[in-house]
Amino acid sequence: MAQSSAIHVKGIGKRFGSFVALSQVDLDIRAGELVALLGPSGSGKTTLLRIIAGLEWPDQGELLLNSDNALRRGVRERQIGFVFQHYALFRHMSVLENVAFGLRVMPRRRRPGDAEIRSRVQRLLELVQIGHLGDRYPSQLSGGERQRVALARALAIEPAVLLLDEPFGALDAKVRKDLRRWLRQLHDRLCMTTVFVTHDQEEALELADRVVVLGHGRIEQVGTPEEVYGAPRNPFVFDFLGQVNRVRCQVRGGRPLVPYAHIEQMNGDGAQDGPGTLYVRPHDVVLQRDPAGPATVRFVGVVGPVVRLEVEVIMGAPVLEAEMPHHVYAGYRFTAGDRVSVRFRAATLFSDVAGEQLLSPADLSLTSAAL
Numbered sequence: 001m002a003q004s005s006a007i008h009v010k011g012i013g014k015r016f017g018s019f020v021a022l023s024q025v026d027l028d029i030r031a032g033e034l035v036a037l038l039g040p041s042g043s044g045k046t047t048l049l050r051i052i053a054g055l056e057w058p059d060q061g062e063l064l065l066n067s068d069n070a071l072r073r074g075v076r077e078r079q080i081g082f083v084f085q086h087y088a089l090f091r092h093m094s095v096l097e098n099v100a101f102g103l104r105v106m107p108r109r110r111r112p113g114d115a116e117i118r119s120r121v122q123r124l125l126e127l128v129q130i131g132h133l134g135d136r137y138p139s140q141l142s143g144g145e146r147q148r149v150a151l152a153r154a155l156a157i158e159p160a161v162l163l164l165d166e167p168f169g170a171l172d173a174k175v176r177k178d179l180r181r182w183l184r185q186l187h188d189r190l191c192m193t194t195v196f197v198t199h200d201q202e203e204a205l206e207l208a209d210r211v212v213v214l215g216h217g218r219i220e221q222v223g224t225p226e227e228v229y230g231a232p233r234n235p236f237v238f239d240f241l242g243q244v245n246r247v248r249c250q251v252r253g254g255r256p257l258v259p260y261a262h263i264e265q266m267n268g269d270g271a272q273d274g275p276g277t278l279y280v281r282p283h284d285v286v287l288q289r290d291p292a293g294p295a296t297v298r299f300v301g302v303v304g305p306v307v308r309l310e311v312e313v314i315m316g317a318p319v320l321e322a323e324m325p326h327h328v329y330a331g332y333r334f335t336a337g338d339r340v341s342v343r344f345r346a347a348t349l350f351s352d353v354a355g356e357q358l359l360s361p362a363d364l365s366l367t368s369a370a371l
């Protein structure tokens with residue numbers, strides 16, 4: 001394989017007419033890193049990927065591949081392999097011919113000989129575990145197999161960077177899960193700089209070394225999966241990554257006034273006095289049976305490994321969602337109608353910013369239930 005490239009994005013901006021698709025994006029990706037671009041629809045993920053690829057040009061900013069100014073180079077010169085959601089395989093070509101395509105169209109001085117192409121293609125098919133499918137045509141393959149062919153084809157040119165745009169988006173949940181684990185293993189073997197776009201938080205957190213959370217054309221946070229999930233920097237990232245209870249409250253002396261819950265660990269510094277919002281993950285909501293408690297259990301869902309409860313706080317506060325492992329629930333056996341006390345194991349406080357745009361729960365992907 002060719003040497004992997006580091007990618008440096010500096011101050012990149014891109015407009016489509018008057019619409020700002022990317023604004024002042026700075027990002028450094030190390031050679032050999034596996035990075036996810038994660039964000040809601042329209043946040044600019046694909047635009048950034050296309051700029052790195054050379055399929056789109058920014059209005060401002062710089063892009064370096066290692067120390068080379070990539071904006072001076074066309075798509076072909078950047079040594080980049082792509083895989084897109086809709087496996088754009090050539091239907092009239094066999095799997096072998098599809099994978100060989102990138103090699104056959106290389107300039108003559110770089111093009112390997114026929115025998116070398118054949119053996120390289122076979123090695124790649126073995127690598128993506130479809131060595132027995134070389135003579136088939138795309139219409140004779142499953143979706144997961146086609147995506148493996150697309151990957152083998154991208155790898156054939158020995159790219160310095162591999163870019164994947166929702167590579168598994170069109171596949172069903174089970175195949176998708178298998179393929180992403182396999183992609184992680186493949187990446188660990190090849191150590192190639194890889195950037196993939198997804199709007200699926202679980203996919204990003206499970207697969208990537210680092211996750212870049214994009215919103216409205218800006219980078220909201222960059223960090224390891226633990227960092228972005230465990231310590232979201234702002235309400236946008238909190239809302240986007242995982243289920244969360246949002247508790248409106250007043251802030252006094254930097255502390256939230258939430259009369260019905262004891263808060264064990266408060267995160268988030270510097271909330272101003274005035275209106276604020278407390279963010280609490282469902283697994284940090286702890287319930288105790290208490291006949292004099294301020295809340296009532298309204299719903300208990302016991303299907304699956306995690307039990308999900310909804311709790312209504314007396315005095316009209318919104319319903320809180322709590323989650324606990326089955327074995328913990330077995331010790332309590334809450335049922336609808338039980339009065340309970342409420343404790344927040346950890347909560348994060350942000351001041352409400354005038355005009356701030358929060359996602360509605362309907363915007364949130366429910367895949368977080370598994371987290």
Ligand SMILES: Nc1ncnc2c1ncn2[C@@H]1O[C@H](COP(=O)(O)OP(=O)(O)OP(=O)(O)O)[C@@H](O)[C@H]1O
Nearest residue numbers: 016019021039040041042043044045046047048199
């Ligand atoms: N060629 C174009 N002309 C006009 N607007 C565009 C063009 N390409 C993208 N946009 C707009 O720029 C914004 C960002 O698009 P982009 O495809 O980067 O988003 P995304 O985060 O990848 O979204 P999705 O998850 O839906 O693919 C969108 O609002 C999109 O409509």
